[in-house]
Amino acid sequence: MQAIILAAGMGKRLKDLTAGNTKCMVKVNGVTLIERMLSQLDSQQLSKIVIVVGYEGNKLINYISTLNVVTTIEFIENPIYDKTNNIYSLALAKEKLLEDDTLLLESDLIFEDAVLDTLVKDPRETLALVDKYEGWMDGTVVKIGEDDSIKEFVPGKKFRFEDIPFYYKTVNIYKFSRHFSKTHYVPFLEAYSMALGNNEYYEQVLRVITMLDEPEIKAKRLDGQLWYEIDDIQDLDIASSMFVPDEEEKLKLLQVRYGGYWRYPKLKDFCYLVNPYFPPQKLIDEIKANTEKILTQYPSGASVNSLLAAKNFGVHQEHIVVGNGAAELIKDVLSLFSGNIGFIRPTFEEYPNRCQPDKCIVYIPDPVDFTYNSSDLITFFDSKNLQMLVLINPDNPSGNYINKSELLKLCNWTGQKDIRLLIDESFCDFAEEQDNTLITEEILREYPHLLVVKSISKSYGIPGARLGILASGDEEFIRTIKNGLTIWNINSFGEFYMQIAEKYKSSYKLALDKFKDERKYLWDALREIHDICVFPSQANFFMIELKGDMTSAKLAIILLIKYDIFIKDLSNKIHCDGRQFIRVSIRNHEDNEAFIQALRQVMDHE
Structure with a gap:
């Protein structure tokens, strides 16, 4: 198996950060996107890695030559990167697609190792990696069937907000078998480019292929693995907090955001305090x-x-x-x-x-x-x-x-x-x-x-x-x-x-009644966990003292890193002879259950 990386674009939305560098040379926590991606691909023991370059291509090639990558790297130049879109970049590499099974990636992605592993280890030969659509995502989405068949590729201009519950976002990482490239993708790529020109996107070819009776390609759904696409400085900021290697620093970066956590799709926010049952x-x-x-x-x-x-x-x-x-x-x-x-x-x-x-x-x-x-x-x-x-x-x-x-x-x-x-x-x-x-x-x-x-x-x-x-x-x-x-x-x-x-007003009263029942449930459940003391509360949160060796800072990190649960560490608010306190909001029953299970597992292992 080989990999093809599309890295010819200019990345204009990153403004000054790409004024003299290609997009994939932007750094996240001190490491460029391309260095991280090549290191991850290098671990897959591929036959080669092909990179299509364009904007600042020589600078990118020279930089890659300084990296410690064992896998053979080949470069293909897109000389008209400023007049074409990625369909042309991939068309330049079409002969490579015919040589081997291929991992196809866009260079502006950052992802944890598990993302690549789940795609490579899947026995199915041709897959499009997808994730359940979230509000922070942008670009092509798909609708998929229960058998992972791709029912429809939906480009941005045909996105319908009422269909969001049915959408999955393409991660822009694919696995193509050599057979699929030969019988499906390359022929359709050539025909599509000839008919509609080179200022299109390669996903459009896949959109046409999925209309066939036997398209061969299936969807591979992610299950909580982290990834992010970096198109602008806000994306870069989010990615920096998601992929910071130091766990303590990751918690700190999240804490100083003071909100906006909808851009963290898996995060359960037990830190900030709202009514979980209102508005209706x-x-x-x-x-x-x-x-x-x-x-x-x-x-x-x-x-x-x-x-x-x-x-x-x-x-x-x-x-x-x-x-x-x-x-x-x-x-x-x-x-x-x-x-x-x-x-x-x-x-x-x-x-x-x-x-x-x-x-x-x-x-x-x-x-x-x-x-x-x-x-x-x-x-x-x-x-x-x-x-x-x-x-x-x-x-x-x-x-x-x-x-x-x-x-x-x-x-x-x-x-x-x-x-x-x-x-x-x-x-x-x-x-x-x-x-x-x-x-x-x-x-x-x-x-x-x-x-x-x-x-x-x-x-x-x-x-x-x-x-x-x-x-x-x-x-x-x-x-x-x-x-x-x-x-x-x-x-x-x-x-x-x-x-x-x-x-x-009547809905609000019912919501408060429901909330009080849930608070009683959480109170009872928390009191059964050893090495903690829960303080009675008439609000929509509980203050909890940790009685064992666990510190509030350590617990906050473990819950965030391992369980995607964000709590309030009170170590900077309560200074009381080394005693350790946290505060947790009271959320809906499903989330409270997840918190109880996570806290029980953590405390049982201490």
């Missing part, structure tokens, strides 16, 4: 049905969005403001306070990070169980000179919860002390207590010093819409926040969600 499909379908008008028209200004929020939360428009996520409001609110601010730690660090360190007055609850109540806070802060007290309820990451009656005692105390009280109730909808919100007109009017923040992203499972609210009976304060916002701080998708959300 009908709500999603309603947004889909209106996507065109939402996308192509301006959103309303801040005053209209405040009106929508007032409608949804049952308060006056003058008492509520909508932010681009709660994070925008947190930043703007904290910027207005220069005095001492009280915090409970461990906590959501976005709040203290917005405060001068010397102005942070920190209460640390009993580290045995990290619980506290309003009396504990009043006792500790009573002698402190506070301008504001910040409380997250339920707290993050401990899950500690103070019920509504106790919160009102805190409202009374702070009012008497002339202290602003900011309560973040982003997770309160997940608590067992009913009717626990402080966002009511009666409470806001009674306690004008009270500020209530709520992240709609977390409670309602729509982090991509970037919505958060701030409510207060202090109309002047709310006006100040509104005046500091840009006129279009909320996009049309967020506005449309607020426009229709009220219709789905």
